[in-house]
Amino acid sequence: MSIKIMELKTILQKLRNKINKIDELILELLFKRRKIAIKIAKKKIINKFPIKDKNREQELLKKLINFGKKLKLSKKYIQEIFNIIIHDSIEIQKKIKIEKKNNNDNNQLEIACIGPKGSYSYIAAIKYMKKYKKNYFIKKYNNFEDIFNSIKKNKFNYAIIPIENNYSGFIPEVYKLLIKKNIKIIGDFYLPIQHCVLTKPNIIFKDIKKIYSHNQAFKQCSNFIKKFHYLKIKYTNSTSEAMKIISTSNKNNIAAIGDKNNSKFYKLNVILENISNQINNKTRFLILNNYDINKINSQKKNITLILKTKQILLFYIIQILYTNKIEIIKLKLNSYHKNQIKEIIYLEIEIKKEKKIKKILKILEEKDIIIKNLGSYSRLNISK
DSSP: OOHHHHHHHHHHHHHHHHHHHHHHHHHHHHHHHHHHHHHHHHHHHHHTOOSOOHHHHHHHHHHHHHHHHHTTOOHHHHHHHHHHHHHHHHHHHHHHHHHHHHHOTTSOEEEEEESSTTSHHHHHHHHHHHHHOSSEEEEEESSHHHHHHHHHTTOSSEEEEEEEETTTEEOHHHHHHHHHSOOEEEEEEEEEOOEEEEESTTOOGGGOOEEEEEHHHHHHTHHHHHHTTTSEEEEESSHHHHHHHHHHOSOSSEEEEEEGGGGGGGTOEEEEOOOOSSTTOEEEEEEEESSOOOOOOOSOEEEEEEEEESSOOHHHHHHHHHHTTOOEEEEEEEEEEETTEEEEEEEEEEESOHHHHHHHHHHHHHTTOEEEEEEEEEEOOOOO
16 A cells, blocks of 8 residues: 555544534434423423424524524525424423323313214313323314324423224324324224114104114214115214204204213113124224323233335335334325325334334335334223
């Protein structure tokens, strides 16, 4: 090796050492910046100030861009770096806000669900909160879109959302929102569902001409509906909305499909019981939040991923999981042809070793697979 090459290598190493020291200094400064952001968050929470301040962000970027010009740094370079730093600061502050809410036992926890009082989601929310929390308030929404939008705005602590039924399968709207929105699953549980025909007092079944309920309830009772095909079907946003319509109507020829235990909320009579297609009918509910803050201990945990692929890679993904002995709990595939994405895969797998999961994710990322992690969580046991 010539003396010139040796000298060049020595010079390069010295320069690289300088860069390493600068990089370490940058990380130390970012750490200090985070600590200050945490202090700011605590002050904002106490004084009930909003976490995000667009004017402050724009003003900061403008000053940094002007300062960067003096250092001969491009506008795009500064924007890209500080957009990441500012986003990190906002996310840290949001997380602190939620954790402060959840850790304060004196605060009344808010939990969101679909439907008026007496819906299956409402009952699921009560059962969850009674088992795991002390003080709660249920916030009722009319549709899933509003709940998901409110999650991002931190309008409540938790949301209880039905995701699938063991007979009718996934709820399409919820499935699409899980793909579209950035949320975290912090737990899930099953709730037995006992569909019944409900009416006002002193009404008999042969008088019924029209029946109200949610789309999912009709699917789960499709055999019953076919048997009495003359009944007119009316769809509602929830089973509890159907019960409310019956209880407030002057008509005596209408009924609702709903749960026996929930009929008491609307003073309705059960005239036919257990009309579900499946005897062991049950619905799976997800517990959602902005962050993975699950603190319930469990030997088993699941992780839910949304995988977006630019090639047809389903078989390859299954093969990778099988080779690494990763158990697939749930898999749903959607063909997709937009923005070069060909497949969207909803995947639930069981976690046994965190290192192995990290290894799998790295392999998938190397295949140019876009991965959205919806969170790792425990399966909860909430009895009827």
